Amino acid sequence: MTRxxxxxxxxxxxxxxxxxxxMYILTINSGDPLEDLRQSTASNRDVLIQGRIDTMGLDLPWxxxxxxxxxxxxxxxxxxxxxxxxxxxxxxxxMLQQSASATLRLVTIATFxxxxxxxxxxxxxxxxQYSGFDYVVTFLTFLFFSLPVFWAAVxxxxxxxxxxxxxxxxxxxxxxxxxIVGVLLGFILQGIMGGDxxxxxxxxxxxxxxxxxxxxxxxxxxxxxxxxxxxxxxxLVSAAFAVxxxxxxxxxxxxxxxxxxxxxxxxxxxxxxxxxPLLAEPNWWLLLGLFVSAVVVGLVVGYFWGxxxxxxxxxxxxxxxxFMAGMTFVDHLVYAWAGFLELKPRPISxxxxxxxxxxxxxxxxxxxxxxxxxxxxxxxxxxxxxxxSRYTRSSMLETMNQDYVRTARSKGLSExxxxxxxxxxxxxxxxxxxxxxxxxALIGGAVITETVFGWKGMGAMFREGLTxxxxxxxxxxxxxxxxxxVIMNLVADLAYASLDPRIRR
Amino acid sequence: xxxxxxxxxxxxSPEPLPHAxxxxxxxxxxxxxxSQGQLVRRRFFRHKGALAGLGVLLFIAVLAFSSIGIGPIxxxxxKDFSTTGxxxxxxxxxxxxxxxxxHPFGQDTTGRDYFAxxxxxxxxxxxxxxxxxxxxxxxxxxxxxxxGYFRGWAESLLMRVTDLxxxxxxxxxxxxxxxxxxxxxxxxxxxxLAAVTxxxxxxxxxxxxxxxxxREFVSAAQAIGTGHWRIIMRHILPNTIGVIIxxxxxxxxxxxxxxxxxxxxxxxxxxxxxxxxxxxSDYQTAFTSRPWLFxxxxxxxxxxxLSVNFIGDGLRxxxxxxxxxxx
Numbered sequence: 049m050t051r052x053x054x055x056x057x058x059x060x061x062x063x064x065x066x067x068x069x070x071m072y073i074l075t076i077n078s079g080d081p082l083e084d085l086r087q088s089t090a091s092n093r094d095v096l097i098q099g100r101i102d103t104m105g106l107d108l109p110w111x112x113x114x115x116x117x118x119x120x121x122x123x124x125x126x127x128x129x130x131x132x133x134x135x136x137x138x139x140x141x142x143m144l145q146q147s148a149s150a151t152l153r154l155v156t157i158a159t160f161x162x163x164x165x166x167x168x169x170x171x172x173x174x175x176x177q178y179s180g181f182d183y184v185v186t187f188l189t190f191l192f193f194s195l196p197v198f199w200a201a202v203x204x205x206x207x208x209x210x211x212x213x214x215x216x217x218x219x220x221x222x223x224x225x226x227x228i229v230g231v232l233l234g235f236i237l238q239g240i241m242g243g244d245x246x247x248x249x250x251x252x253x254x255x256x257x258x259x260x261x262x263x264x265x266x267x268x269x270x271x272x273x274x275x276x277x278x279x280x281x282x283x284l285v286s287a288a289f290a291v292x293x294x295x296x297x298x299x300x301x302x303x304x305x306x307x308x309x310x311x312x313x314x315x316x317x318x319x320x321x322x323x324x325p326l327l328a329e330p331n332w333w334l335l336l337g338l339f340v341s342a343v344v345v346g347l348v349v350g351y352f353w354g355x356x357x358x359x360x361x362x363x364x365x366x367x368x369x370x371f372m373a374g375m376t377f378v379d380h381l382v383y384a385w386a387g388f389l390e391l392k393p394r395p396i397s398x399x400x401x402x403x404x405x406x407x408x409x410x411x412x413x414x415x416x417x418x419x420x421x422x423x424x425x426x427x428x429x430x431x432x433x434x435x436x437s438r439y440t441r442s443s444m445l446e447t448m449n450q451d452y453v454r455t456a457r458s459k460g461l462s463e464x465x466x467x468x469x470x471x472x473x474x475x476x477x478x479x480x481x482x483x484x485x486x487x488x489a490l491i492g493g494a495v496i497t498e499t500v501f502g503w504k505g506m507g508a509m510f511r512e513g514l515t516x517x518x519x520x521x522x523x524x525x526x527x528x529x530x531x532x533x534v535i536m537n538l539v540a541d542l543a544y545a546s547l548d549p550r551i552r553r
Numbered sequence: 554x555x556x557x558x559x560x561x562x563x564x565x566s567p568e569p570l571p572h573a574x575x576x577x578x579x580x581x582x583x584x585x586x587x588s589q590g591q592l593v594r595r596r597f598f599r600h601k602g603a604l605a606g607l608g609v610l611l612f613i614a615v616l617a618f619s620s621i622g623i624g625p626i627x628x629x630x631x632k633d634f635s636t637t638g639x640x641x642x643x644x645x646x647x648x649x650x651x652x653x654x655x656h657p658f659g660q661d662t663t664g665r666d667y668f669a670x671x672x673x674x675x676x677x678x679x680x681x682x683x684x685x686x687x688x689x690x691x692x693x694x695x696x697x698x699x700x701g702y703f704r705g706w707a708e709s710l711l712m713r714v715t716d717l718x719x720x721x722x723x724x725x726x727x728x729x730x731x732x733x734x735x736x737x738x739x740x741x742x743x744x745x746l747a748a749v750t751x752x753x754x755x756x757x758x759x760x761x762x763x764x765x766x767x768r769e770f771v772s773a774a775q776a777i778g779t780g781h782w783r784i785i786m787r788h789i790l791p792n793t794i795g796v797i798i799x800x801x802x803x804x805x806x807x808x809x810x811x812x813x814x815x816x817x818x819x820x821x822x823x824x825x826x827x828x829x830x831x832x833x834s835d836y837q838t839a840f841t842s843r844p845w846l847f848x849x850x851x852x853x854x855x856x857x858x859l860s861v862n863f864i865g866d867g868l869r870x871x872x873x874x875x876x877x878x879x880x
Contacts, residue, residue: 059716060716060720063713063716063717063719063720064720066713066717067717067720067721070717071721071726071729074729074730074733075729077733078729078732078733079732079733190859190862190863190866191855191859193806193858193862194806194810194855194858194859194861194862195855195858196810196813196814196817196830196833196851196854196855196858197814198813198814198817198830198833198834198837199833199847199850199851199854199855202833202837202840202847206840206841484719485719488718488719488720488721488722488723489722489723489724491722491725492722492723492724492725493724495722495724495725495728495818496724496814496817496818499817499818500837510725510728511728511818511819514728514729514732514820515819522729525725526721526725529720529721529722529725530720530721533719533720534720537719
């Protein structure tokens with residue numbers, strides 16, 4: 049296995065090297081780097097031109113320029129990184145440090161959201177093949193496939209940001225709007241749940257009534273401007289999640305697993321109160337530490353409850369702990385919303401990766417990031433969701449027709465076990481490959497999204513570099529995205545090996 | 554719980570796909586035999602989405618090419634896409650339910666007729682998309698067939714180039730090439746985009762050829778001394794035609810999105826030429842004041858891409874009813 053991974057890594061870096069050569073040569077030949085100066089009417093034009101020739105090394109032959117860039121990059125391996133300067137003499141490495149985090153944050157969030165949503169939607173459509181729900185989702189995926197991102201982005205800016213900001217200034221939901229939303233949600237949910245007419249009607253009715261009541265209640269108490277979850281909701285939702293997870297993956301019959309996840313929720317609730325003062329003004333390291341310890345707590349609880357199903361109990365308890373940690377995090381964020389609105393009356397932004405000169409505590413700054421991030425991530429997610437759900441669906445349908453699934457059914461396993469254990473695990477194998485391959489495409493999509501939303505990210509760096517025929521920023525972009533793609537592929541290889549024992553060597 | 558289980562068991566169990574065996578079910582046709590082409594055509598025309606897509610695409614193409622004409626040939630629309638004029642009524646669209654009026658899609662800020670501009674953009678985007686689709690199919694088929702039949706260098710070239718595209722985002726590579734070729738006209742841009750989009754099809758064709766070359770009819774052809782190229786051209790490729798046509802359709806759909814994205818970023822079609830992408834790029838800030846300048850080109854891109862995707866879906870079901878993956 050180690051040899052396999054090392055071989056893959058070596059190939060990847062070889063390809064990275066060839067790719068860098070190709071990109072460099074193409075970029076420096078893509079136009080005239082002195083075009084703007086040649087047309088300028090400044091009196092010191094010749095001095096300016098000579099200055100740029102010196103900064104960019106335009107008088108050197110192409111191989112010397114590439115070699116110079118390559119030796120600078122090689123310095124990164126012993127701590128003396130030099131990615132060169134752009135045409136105005138700014139150090140590219142410091143430019144990169146400012147821009148890389150914004151882009152990688154965007155792409156990572158979009159990737160994870162797309163994987164989770166895409167796989168869930170894909171499985172649901174595969175289980176409910178040729179139902180109304182399936183047809184609607186199929187049509188929507190075709191729509192997202194065909195959507196020009198830059199065009200959709202402007203629409204999203206108008207309706208997702210500007211209209212929302214107008215609305216949040218005085219949040220009102222009329223009875224008619226609540227009814228429309230409720231009926232729509234009920235209609236969607238009955239399509240997913242399926243069953244006979246009576247059951248469908250019940251699902252739709254219950255959802256609609258609940259949604260309408262909740263929306264009207266929230267509006268009445270002014271929840272939209274000063275929302276709160278509170279301990280009761282956090283604990284109840286976490287407990288429901290724990291039970292649902294066990295029912296879905298292990299089956300409620302496995303008492304020990306159920307008790308293990310519920311114990312995790314219990315410990316989580318105590319910690320929820322105990323950690324309140326600590327979480328008032330945390331930092332990311334503290335949160336990371338707490339997150340890791342939550343997972344550890346879940347594992348330990350699972351270990352002691354586990355018995356014969358120790359592995360499953362540990363895994364599910366860890367997932368429950370992760371979920372509960374996330375809920376607590378969201379709880380604090382939601383609580384900070386009211387104060388955040390005071391600081392930033394029009395919350396969803398259409399330009400930039402963070403509000404300039406924004407002063408707030410940890411939670412408010414995080415909310416600021418989130419509100420800047422939400423529209424571009426929705427956009428990137430939508431397009432990948434279309435791909436992933438499609439692949440999951442076809443992959444699921446294919447495995448469900450396999451002989452081993454028929455065998456599993458015929459020996460009397462429950463449908464849940466058949467789908468989660470026998471079909472889904474095998475269906476995941478092709479999906480991993482797609483996710484890894486799609487990562488580069490997602491970064492490419494980020495170039496467009498960043499342009500539309502005016503982010504000063506790596507996409508903007510690439511775009512400006514290419515416009516000015518300036519190789520160093522373009523190559524810095526290539527270096528980060530290329531390395532990220534290599535790492536993603538490595539992760540996919542590892543996931544592949546753990547899913548498919550046949551390729552372990 | 555148990556009821557639900559049985560329920561989903563029924564739903565999930567293998568079931569006949571809708572197109573499979575449909576010919577036999579219909580008593581009127583039971584005793585008549587059909588050629589492969591007739592079967593495909595019949596299945597395609599039964600796919601309503603694909604049929605609607607074909608209609609929309611033909612309508613858009615005929616509208617775009619007949620209205621403002623092609624090159625020196627004049628069309629029926631009397632206005633030009635580059636002539637400026639006086640802005641009438643703030644440039645609002647004059648199109649109503651049953652009449653077009655003077656400027657059906659309105660005017661831009663310098664008084665150019667927006668209908669003529671959108672039609673020009675549609676023409677250019679369609680020409681590039683079809684150039685990319687057809688040329689990348691030719692390259693991809695050739696390399697895929699050589700890689701699958703001879704293995705050797707072509708196969709390793711194909712695999713390494715595929716590896717390259719895992720690392721360099723397609724859009725980025727295309728942007729660099731588009732920056733080089735954008736000034737040399739739309740066909741150059743189409744060829745350059747085709748040079749980076751052939752890998753997917755090449756891998757598909759390679760996979761097909763790999764399994765076909767082991768079949769008896771290929772061995773038979775080899776045994777009577779048929780040349781390699783004749784085997785590829787006459788015996789193997791005709792058997793992959795379904796895969797190739799379907800992939801071409803989807804390549805056209807993604808090419809139109811790629812080209813408009815590049816033109817939006819400024820690395821595709823260069824002024825004075827107009828693409829649907831550059832129109833959106835020019836007028837995206839006008840969304841609040843002159844929304845029609847933003848809506849029309851976007852709707853045309855969406856309509857073209859969506860209809861081509863539906864045609865591709867219909868073709869896939871038609872060529873391979875057993876697959877039915879996306880039906």
